[in-house]
Amino acid sequence: MRQIIAFINLTLDGVMQAPGRADEDTRGGFQHGGWAVPYQAMASGGELMMSTDTMLFGRRTYEDFYGFWPHQGDNPFTDILNNMPKLVASNTLRDPLPWQNSTLLSGDLAPKLREIKAGPGKDIVILGSGDLIQNLMKDDLVDRYVLMIHPLVLGSGRRLFADSGVPATLKLTDTKTTDTGVIVATYEAG
Numbered sequence: 001m002r003q004i005i006a007f008i009n010l011t012l013d014g015v016m017q018a019p020g021r022a023d024e025d026t027r028g029g030f031q032h033g034g035w036a037v038p039y040q041a042m043a044s045g046g047e048l049m050m051s052t053d054t055m056l057f058g059r060r061t062y063e064d065f066y067g068f069w070p071h072q073g074d075n076p077f078t079d080i081l082n083n084m085p086k087l088v089a090s091n092t093l094r095d096p097l098p099w100q101n102s103t104l105l106s107g108d109l110a111p112k113l114r115e116i117k118a119g120p121g122k123d124i125v126i127l128g129s130g131d132l133i134q135n136l137m138k139d140d141l142v143d144r145y146v147l148m149i150h151p152l153v154l155g156s157g158r159r160l161f162a163d164s165g166v167p168a169t170l171k172l173t174d175t176k177t178t179d180t181g182v183i184v185a186t187y188e189a190g
Helices: 042-050 059-071 076-083 109-118 130-138
Strands: 004-011 052-058 086-089 102-105 123-127 144-150 170-177 183-189
Touching (some): 004 130, 042 052, 102 109, 109 130, 123 130
Antiparallel strands (some): 144 183
């Protein structure tokens, strides 16, 4: 059975908002966008990307990735992201989605994802998409969390595990530390 893996950049205080660019997500007046860039930890995800063959996005993250990645030229991630199948959870977007290999999942997401997980293929990775992850946690659909915990405290911003979130018991299965001090912690859902 395929697994759904959440692959997330976090600060020590749990913020996941806008790790890549200053203008990535300014909701709530967030002014710390691009905080993960100096740590160059995304290279740690290469191994994970090889074990997956599908990406799962919420609407906001899909639109952000589509607005950026298809236009990055020689970046090695561009071809991977363009060619990989993308599942997009949204009740506001409409078909056809503009980014190649994208499939819209609207309505009740849980039964659709259970069917996809039971089908053929490698694991499914979620990049970003904090609201989606929180919704999937309610239906016990996230199987693994790969958290890249950066040695940084921001004090504000959207967090992966919200105060009103779903309780979860996780089992630590692997840790690595990058040269820049990022801890890559892998947890299996209990």
